[in-house]
Amino acid sequence: MASASAFEYAPAPESRSVVDLAPSYGLFIDGEFTDATGGKVFKTVSPSTEEVLSEVAEASEEDVDRAVKAARRAFEKWSALPGAERAKYLFRIARIIQERSRELAVLETLDNGKPIKETRDADLPLVAAHFFYYAGWADKLDHAGFGAEPRPLGVAGQVIPWNFPLLMLAWKIAPALATGNTVVLKPAETTPLSALFFADICRQAGLPKGVVNIVTGDGRTGAALVAHPDVNKVAFTGSTAVGKAIARTVAGTRKKLTLELGGKGANIVFDDAPIDQAVEGIVNGIFFNQGQVCCAGSRLIVQESIQDELLDALKRRLSTLRLGDPLDKNTDIGAINSAEQLARITALADAGEAEGAERWSPACELPDAGYWFAPTLFTNVTQAHTIAREEIFGPVLSVLSFRTPDEAVAKANNTQYGLSAGIWSEKGSRILAVASKLRAGVVWSNTFNKFDPTSPFGGYKESGFGREGGRHGLEAYLDV
């Protein structure tokens, strides 16, 4: 279908020469890079080529303990620093991120597999904006509405996912430091590199030793961090299953917990919606970052009377999406993050077919190496289908229909998740009525997948608790 366009695009790859990758990286503890005790390492690969990018240290329980101790030592001075001084460190970090954004965007694309278009135009600007936003809070905490002199909690243990490695780091570290906490952060096993580059940014910014510590590793490293008795605050973004396990781990302790978990977002299109805008929003909702987004609009709930028209337009649009080299500036759909994730998406899509839903993908050549999944659309989906209930975390859209607004709301809310939803309609009163009935933390009307550091984000129900972003995001790191 790509040949439908009159002209073929020539390759327009971004140069990777701006990134200087070392063959191996240690843990970042107390301001120094250090090997893991026992010397264990693991490899991180580029999902689009399966090329080994680097080797990274695998932190043991002992290493986690070293990192927490360093953070604890640093806490006393860091939390005692005047807010205005902490702010200046965060402003420095924000500026260095802006300066190095091209390097970081290419690095993130290499390690994650997402298109350079997205790392360059979405991830990196938001990363800098988050540090800039929370920097400004550091000397204004007394006025944030949490009482006079709200206190930091201490050492924050933070575990982040692989879908937005650097952005999730920013969401976690910026408010933690602004409020006077120190941090031990564990990036995801498949995307550790940008966090280690961030360690270098901390060095350039002159951040005191031990304020930020990065421990790389897999789920075991994360579990050790969460369970560490000297951690005062646990923040996690990732799967609902792991979130529940973490909630059990911190039960009966005084650790403050926030969880940002899975979703099965409903994107509701009414018959008076602007169809072309809605199609763009649907594409953005489920194919942005290959659908590996917790707030993805993975359930399209469309009014029956316009279903055929909308699906025709959507299929036409999907046929123009360009899948391939993520470093190519014209690429819309990059690689799936890992072989494991690809297997999961494949299994769930196969289950959709086996359960009787109708599968459609545009004609789409997948590269030979790397992990790829064509944008996929399922029709004839019922609410009982696995693909309508389970989070797929991939470029797979399930289409359901409705006749009345009440039915749309009932279907949208028929999930254990409650993170995001979209509404498409030209009628303001309908948008407001439906928005107020949706049990979801973020509702996008006539738009989708918009983020901003000033805007609280987080879930209802099993999508987790706590909010990140905005004034609300401070609460997770303050003793209130």
Added chain:
Amino acid sequence: MSDARLSVFKTYKLYVGGKFPRSESGRVYEVTDPKNNWLANAPLSSRKDARDAVVAARKAFGGWSGATAYNRGQVLYRVAEMLEGRREQFVREVAEAEGLSKSKAAAVVDAAIDRWVWYAGWTDKIAQVVGGANPVAGPFFNLSSPEPTGVVAVLAPQESSFLGLVSVLAPVIATGNTAVVIAAEKAPLPALSLAEVLDTSDVPGGVVNILSGRPSEIAPSLAAHQDVNAIDLAGADEELAKELEIAAADNLKRVLRPRDVDFTATPGTERLTAFLETKTVWHTTGALGAAGSSY
């Protein structure tokens, strides 16, 4: 003693779905004052009673959460009015339940009445305190507002049978949640009498459900219940609190851990916000706006 009149005892009952049932189990337990004098037989609730209460609370949630904040404030204030009229009854019940002098019990009841008034005034203000416009960097109207989380299970404090109960219950319903309350195990009678007040105060049936019995028996099923959204562990000891928090992880309930609270002090907003979600709604805007207008 010839003119001594034999008093009429009250059969204390549960409060579920706006009705006053006995426990479906048919069980009761002896309630005594701190000096071990018999006061009454209270229903010994079963896990089935707890499940029934959750069903009632869920059913009531749509209407209560959908009521205007002004209306909810009126209803909470009405509770204070009704309590004021029954002040003497509650002074006696609290004095008996907690072994307090008349004057101390009176102070406790007054504080509890005032607490309803305090929370009545919060219903239509909390959204402005914790919500508002977000100045995002783009052409969007972006607003965050608090919404009730749903059905909240409440383990009422054990040592403060009335003021403690009111202090944990009022904020839950002020914000539009519905509640399933387990009264203080040893001193449940003021709570069961409060049900009569709630019932005559325009609180819709099912918004508050009150159970008496053993927290160790009923609370685990509430903590594990898939249709309960949050749990307040105020009345749980350390061991039970941990067990319940682990069970609550199953559907990621919001958990308010037990902590030492001086119930006589004016509360902050912690108990209001603990059972609120924040919903952020984005809408596109054009470039037009008052701020950008030229006159």
